[in-house]
Amino acid sequence: MEFQDPAFLSRILTLLTLSFHILYATIGVGVPLMIMIAQWVGIKKKDEHYILMARRWARGFVITVAVGVVTGTAIGLQLSLLWPNFMQLAGNVIALPLFMEVFAFFFEAIFLGIYLYTWDRFEDQRKHFLLLIPVALGAAASSVFITIVNAFMNQPQGFEILNGEMVNVSPLLAMFSPAVPTKVAHVMATAFMTSAFLLASIAAFRMLRGSTHIYHKKALFLTMKLALVFSVATALIGDFSGKYLAEYQPEKLAAAEWHFETEEDAGLVMFGVLDGEEVKYAIKIPYALSILAHSNPFAEVTGLNEFPEDEIPPLWIHYLFDTMVTIGMWLAFFSFVYVVAAWRNWSFIRTKWFRWLTVAGGPLALVAIEAGWWFTEVGRQPWILRGHMKIDEAATTSGHVDLMIVLFAGLYLILGIGTVVVLSRMYRRNPVEKELAARENGKGGEEE
Amino acid sequence: MTLEIIGISVLWLFLFLYVIVASIDFGAGFFNAYSSFVGKQHILTGVIQRYLSPVWEVTNVFFVFFFVGIIGFFPQTAFYYGTTLLVPASLALILLAIRGSYYAFATYGAKINHRGYIYMYGLSGLLLPAALSPVLAMSEGGFIQLDNGQPYLDYWALFTSPLMWSIVVLSLTAVLYISSVFLTWYSSKAGDAKATDLMRKYALVWAAPAIVTATGIIYELRGHNPEHYARILDLWWAFALSFLLFAGTVYLIWKKRHYGWAFILLMGQFFTAFFAYGASHYPYLLYPYLTIYDSFTNEAMAIALIIAFIAGLFLLLPSLYLLFRLFLFDKDYVEGKSDYHA
Numbered sequence A: 001m002e003f004q005d006p007a008f009l010s011r012i013l014t015l016l017t018l019s020f021h022i023l024y025a026t027i028g029v030g031v032p033l034m035i036m037i038a039q040w041v042g043i044k045k046k047d048e049h050y051i052l053m054a055r056r057w058a059r060g061f062v063i064t065v066a067v068g069v070v071t072g073t074a075i076g077l078q079l080s081l082l083w084p085n086f087m088q089l090a091g092n093v094i095a096l097p098l099f100m101e102v103f104a105f106f107f108e109a110i111f112l113g114i115y116l117y118t119w120d121r122f123e124d125q126r127k128h129f130l131l132l133i134p135v136a137l138g139a140a141a142s143s144v145f146i147t148i149v150n151a152f153m154n155q156p157q158g159f160e161i162l163n164g165e166m167v168n169v170s171p172l173l174a175m176f177s178p179a180v181p182t183k184v185a186h187v188m189a190t191a192f193m194t195s196a197f198l199l200a201s202i203a204a205f206r207m208l209r210g211s212t213h214i215y216h217k218k219a220l221f222l223t224m225k226l227a228l229v230f231s232v233a234t235a236l237i238g239d240f241s242g243k244y245l246a247e248y249q250p251e252k253l254a255a256a257e258w259h260f261e262t263e264e265d266a267g268l269v270m271f272g273v274l275d276g277e278e279v280k281y282a283i284k285i286p287y288a289l290s291i292l293a294h295s296n297p298f299a300e301v302t303g304l305n306e307f308p309e310d311e312i313p314p315l316w317i318h319y320l321f322d323t324m325v326t327i328g329m330w331l332a333f334f335s336f337v338y339v340v341a342a343w344r345n346w347s348f349i350r351t352k353w354f355r356w357l358t359v360a361g362g363p364l365a366l367v368a369i370e371a372g373w374w375f376t377e378v379g380r381q382p383w384i385l386r387g388h389m390k391i392d393e394a395a396t397t398s399g400h401v402d403l404m405i406v407l408f409a410g411l412y413l414i415l416g417i418g419t420v421v422v423l424s425r426m427y428r429r430n431p432v433e434k435e436l437a438a439r440e441n442g443k444g445g446e447e448e
Numbered sequence B: 001m002t003l004e005i006i007g008i009s010v011l012w013l014f015l016f017l018y019v020i021v022a023s024i025d026f027g028a029g030f031f032n033a034y035s036s037f038v039g040k041q042h043i044l045t046g047v048i049q050r051y052l053s054p055v056w057e058v059t060n061v062f063f064v065f066f067f068v069g070i071i072g073f074f075p076q077t078a079f080y081y082g083t084t085l086l087v088p089a090s091l092a093l094i095l096l097a098i099r100g101s102y103y104a105f106a107t108y109g110a111k112i113n114h115r116g117y118i119y120m121y122g123l124s125g126l127l128l129p130a131a132l133s134p135v136l137a138m139s140e141g142g143f144i145q146l147d148n149g150q151p152y153l154d155y156w157a158l159f160t161s162p163l164m165w166s167i168v169v170l171s172l173t174a175v176l177y178i179s180s181v182f183l184t185w186y187s188s189k190a191g192d193a194k195a196t197d198l199m200r201k202y203a204l205v206w207a208a209p210a211i212v213t214a215t216g217i218i219y220e221l222r223g224h225n226p227e228h229y230a231r232i233l234d235l236w237w238a239f240a241l242s243f244l245l246f247a248g249t250v251y252l253i254w255k256k257r258h259y260g261w262a263f264i265l266l267m268g269q270f271f272t273a274f275f276a277y278g279a280s281h282y283p284y285l286l287y288p289y290l291t292i293y294d295s296f297t298n299e300a301m302a303i304a305l306i307i308a309f310i311a312g313l314f315l316l317l318p319s320l321y322l323l324f325r326l327f328l329f330d331k332d333y334v335e336g337k338s339d340y341h342a
């Protein structure tokens, strides 16, 4: 029965498209900053290696952006195709940031085109560097605006509902819902963190494959330092996000923590399984939930008992939360160890197993991104617009969603495989060593 | 001027811009595939890579602008069109994805120049207008019905409608015509005599079908939507002007003169026809259910959107100017003397 329900099918398709888009979008937000930093360091230190790093990253970046644009266009249109009732209602209040996002896309797309096709066109390297700033700003702005929309869905404000109509609408108030600060900051920090770990993975992988060029060492050290900075920021802001939840969406936090009764001195539950309302095999960290929620080990934390049965989010979001937090803690710890060891010149970071751990960092960060988004979105259930509209009321009535799921699943599969194949081919055909040698002979970088 | 009119004019303008830039993009892909098919490959490939690759993402944003903007200004369209367009719009998305991935994988990336891919890319350029243009037919009414208050699309009526098919044929001929006129100009600027010659021939071939199908639609409307037809007749002078501009383009191309002007006249032709058509459609977004007045957003949002739009233009226009200066008007770049790709 469920498999004919358009609302259920729309959820599946939304999940599919967003989960795919968010991987590319995260790279799209984070990597321009990394390219900027590398190019800047290169110009400052007059070190060709960093400039080449920026250039090679930019080449790969074009490909992920293109897929990001394609999938972004899909989700943008699908919002209206799959959730027409929601868009009709919410469009009245939250259309402003969506509209502003389009200008951010324009800005990013225009300057990205210019940046990519003007390498070496300017005498002064710094001029070319300047072109990257609008790219990074545009990408960051588009993620800010879309996250504002998502914040509004979690904590809507700026309107009143009278007989099913929205009245007294204030677009600005709607844009600045209390969910915005933590959400935007966390999303940005995680995008930078993930991009840094991904680039570090690539460098570590090249070294495992026997490449000993100093270029890779420089790349790895630079990206791991950035990864450390942003993973600490991520954990800190994540803690603020927990406090936001405790205040505004306590049911999400309580469901994530299997916190059934309102109580003081609440402990944090890690892992475990649920047997009825009984938590088994879990690691309990005393007072930690009270600290996460209110910065006070003795504070009272709202439990699930305060909410009507049919407004409690699914309890399996606990595992999503655990996955995200565990990966976050691990990556912060790991990059800390790496940076300290590299600085003190300890040799274990050059061992094979440690390199493999570094390679794992990038994919792990992507897993945390997925877990984080699934956690926020599933944790908002059953609401699409918290407190105002439920999922079932929002969905399309069209009977063809199932077919579309098959179609888009096939598309994403091809795009995903294509990205990996094309990226690895591109770098394998033109490894750093070859490119550096070619540059020294004054031939420029590309083979063709 | 009311807020509603401002809103729809802004959207219509961006849709017009999308039609022009997307037609260039779609048509170029088709000509490229066609010339590869008949063994004249590489005449166009260079032109396509130099002009289209840096700008296709910008082209795509025009499309995003339109559908985000229409939901913003006229949220009720989401209800009527969102539900009914699921299948055609999803197909269009898949086709757009083929094009995007061609740029990503074949021109920037590993240079996979597999023939099958070139054909798919070319074919998607024809299928896309065919997938998108039926929306114009739907807006004329008679295809979207209400059942228990829920809109649904009557596929049978749509697929057997001569109006729908003539709009599809028009969109195809227009894409090929617009694109070949533009590429004639671009290749002549690039000093590529072979490509200019080829594109000029295509432009002349597609001119007549474009104008004949456009007239055909007006004729079809007479039967399908008399109210709209009558309003078109009231605006006959605009369509006549559009025809004169069309004749000017064809004359210049025929005489092998002033290709830049030929393209400007073509823009004028489509601009007048597009706006005259839009004005005659007023005030309906969907006959007979939806007008721009009853689907309009609240005043506060409308004002906020217009302010954001004006602020956005200050950002957009200089950037677009820079883009075109570098890739359309820069002599060395257009002639392919310099390649600065990352």
Ligand code: HDD
Pocket: A154, A179, A182, A183, A184, A186, A187, A190, A193, A194, A234, A235, A237, A238, A239, A241, A242, A244, A245, A252, A324, A325, A327, A328, A329, A365, A366, A368, A369, A370, A371, A372, A373, A374, A375, A376
């Ligand atoms: C690399 C990815 C990543 C990592 C390592 C973390 N997070 Fe996270 N988290 C996200 C990626 C993410 C995200 C994808 O960016 C989310 C989903 C939606 C959002 O606003 O941010 C998110 C949401 C999110 C929320 C929900 C906010 C809401 O629903 O409004 C909380 C409470 C946390 N995070 C807390 C943490 C904590 C305490 C972490 C400890 C280190 C942590 N996150 C690491």
Ligand code: HEM
Pocket: A010, A011, A012, A014, A015, A018, A019, A022, A079, A083, A086, A146, A147, A149, A150, A153, A373, A374, A377, A378, A381, A384, A391
């Ligand atoms: C305008 C903004 C958005 C709308 C209208 C929207 C709507 C929805 C809806 C209706 C669902 C289905 C709920 C469900 O299946 O439980 C969903 C799920 C999801 N959304 Fe959002 N969302 C928006 C923003 C975002 C953003 C910015 C992201 C981040 C990438 C995101 C990530 C997800 C994920 C991962 C799911 C899957 C979870 C699930 O299926 O339960 N959403 N979204």
Ligand code: HEM
Pocket: A021, A022, A024, A025, A026, A027, A028, A029, A064, A065, A066, A067, A068, A069, A070, A071, A072, A073, A074, A075, A076, A079, A105, A106, A109, A139, A140, A142, A143, A146, A147, A187, A191, B057, B060, B061, B064
């Ligand atoms: C409901 C959620 C979302 C919608 C409707 C959406 C919509 C879009 C659209 C329409 C595009 C294509 C723009 C173009 O044509 O250039 C796009 C690309 C992009 N999106 Fe999303 N998006 C969503 C979620 C997100 C999230 C959560 C982020 C960031 C955290 C994000 C960041 C980006 C970026 C940076 C791009 C530019 C392409 C790239 O660099 O990969 N988007 N998005």
